[in-house]
Amino acid sequence: MTGYSSKTDVATANGKQNGSGNQTGENGTKPTEFTPQGNHASENNIQCSLTSDEFRAVNLMRQDMYPYEVIQEIADFIVKGSGIRPKIGIICGSGLGSLADIIQNPKVFDYEKIPNFPVSTVEGHAGRLVVGTLEGANVMAMQGRFHFYEGYPLAKCSMPVRVMKLCGVEYLFATNAAGGINPKYAVGDIMLMHDHVNMLGFAGNSPLQGPNDPRFGPRFPALVNSYNKDLINKAIEISKTMGIESSVHVGVYSCLGGPTYETIAELKALRMMGVDAVGMSTVHEVITARHCDMKVFAFSLITNKCATEYSDKKDDEASHDEVMAVAKNRQKTCCELVSRLVAEIQKTA
Ligand SMILES: O=P(O)(O)O[C@H]1O[C@H](CO)[C@@H](O)[C@H]1O
Numbered sequence: 280m281t282g283y284s285s286k287t288d289v290a291t292a293n294g295k296q297n298g299s300g301n302q303t304g305e306n307g308t309k310p311t312e313f314t315p316q317g318n319h320a321s322e323n324n325i326q327c328s329l330t331s332d333e334f335r336a337v338n339l340m341r342q343d344m345y346p347y348e349v350i351q352e353i354a355d356f357i358v359k360g361s362g363i364r365p366k367i368g369i370i371c372g373s374g375l376g377s378l379a380d381i382i383q384n385p386k387v388f389d390y391e392k393i394p395n396f397p398v399s400t401v402e403g404h405a406g407r408l409v410v411g412t413l414e415g416a417n418v419m420a421m422q423g424r425f426h427f428y429e430g431y432p433l434a435k436c437s438m439p440v441r442v443m444k445l446c447g448v449e450y451l452f453a454t455n456a457a458g459g460i461n462p463k464y465a466v467g468d469i470m471l472m473h474d475h476v477n478m479l480g481f482a483g484n485s486p487l488q489g490p491n492d493p494r495f496g497p498r499f500p501a502l503v504n505s506y507n508k509d510l511i512n513k514a515i516e517i518s519k520t521m522g523i524e525s526s527v528h529v530g531v532y533s534c535l536g537g538p539t540y541e542t543i544a545e546l547k548a549l550r551m552m553g554v555d556a557v558g559m560s561t562v563h564e565v566i567t568a569r570h571c572d573m574k575v576f577a578f579s580l581i582t583n584k585c586a587t588e589y590s591d592k593k594d595d596e597a598s599h600d601e602v603m604a605v606a607k608n609r610q611k612t613c614c615e616l617v618s619r620l621v622a623e624i625q626k627t628a
């Protein structure tokens with residue numbers, strides 16, 4: 280397969296691995312005036328100051344077409360490498376990487392070692408795929424997800440969901456850290472997602488944009504009933520046995536592009552639209568999972584309360600440090616909820 284990202288290329292684009300920085304190329308060449316072949320810039324004699332390596336790296340990072348065969352190759356790599364065909368896929372939200380740490384007999388794949396896989400660039404997203412067992416079920420977990428604001432197209436952000444599908448995954452558990460807009464929500468609460476408002480979709484962006492491969496799913500998938508009601512009900516029952524039902528809600532999540540947190544006016548508007556919690560992820564993963572007919576369970580850990588009125592309080596400003604700290608505090612509860620739900624699925628298998 281040609282034309283797919285080598286780890287070095289993408290890592291260079293992220294500025295993660297290229298020790299020589301942006302000033303000098305690998306072989307010591309200066310990044311002077313690389314003009315991409317055949318585009319308007321060269322036709323008009325406008326020059327851009329990227330080295331050819333940097334230009335290629337940026338292109339690879341933007342690459343959003345993953346043919347079925349490439350996804351199959353990645354899935355085969357994981358299934359062969361782990362000796363496991365997982366049934367449940369888990370995506371760990373910001374600061375919720377411990378959901379992957381509870382997996383038994385783990386086989387760990389660094390994203391950088393998986394062919395054609397993007398790399399994680401956000402704090403709280405380790406960048407590892409963990410395959411093993413949980414409550415007797417075969418599972419795989421992404422300890423680190425991909426966000427639109429990292430510079431990846433949505434199809435690339437959610438490409439691992441298709442990998443999960445071709446590994447054999449039937450159930451997607453997507454978790455996230457989110458700001459609570461519903462005034463009844465407190466920091467540390469859990470919101471089971473029963474619907475979403477896709478703001479990136481409103482703006483004409485979708486992980487399913489481009490040619491449709493019917494081996495994954497239909498051109499025009501329906502999204503009503505995307506969040507599996509049985510799993511939501513099971514999670515509510517579990518929350519009762521855990522004694523946390525008063526801090527568990529069922530609500531609507533909305534994904535914005537980030538990386539900025541919202542303005543007060545935006546939060547007011549989202550509330551008027553019926554949104555209970557807001558983040559920068561999950562929706563594109565759910566769309567991709569539903570497109571290929573996976574059962575979806577998703578929840579938000581409310582890591583901060585969103586102000587919907589103007590004030591001078593510094594407390595109203597969201598921060599990733601706060602998000603990470605709250606997630607760390609609540610990781611045990613989140614792990615227990617996930618384990619018990621996996622056990623329920625395994626019981627009925
Ligand atoms: O959605 P996850 O990955 O949990 O992370 C959430 O937390 C980060 C902001 O603090 C953003 O990435 C937002 O999407």
Ligand SMILES: Nc1nc2[nH]cnc2c(=O)[nH]1
Nearest residue numbers: 456457458557558559597
């Ligand atoms: N967009 C957004 N993402 C978040 N992730 C955690 N908290 C927030 C928030 O308040 N807004």
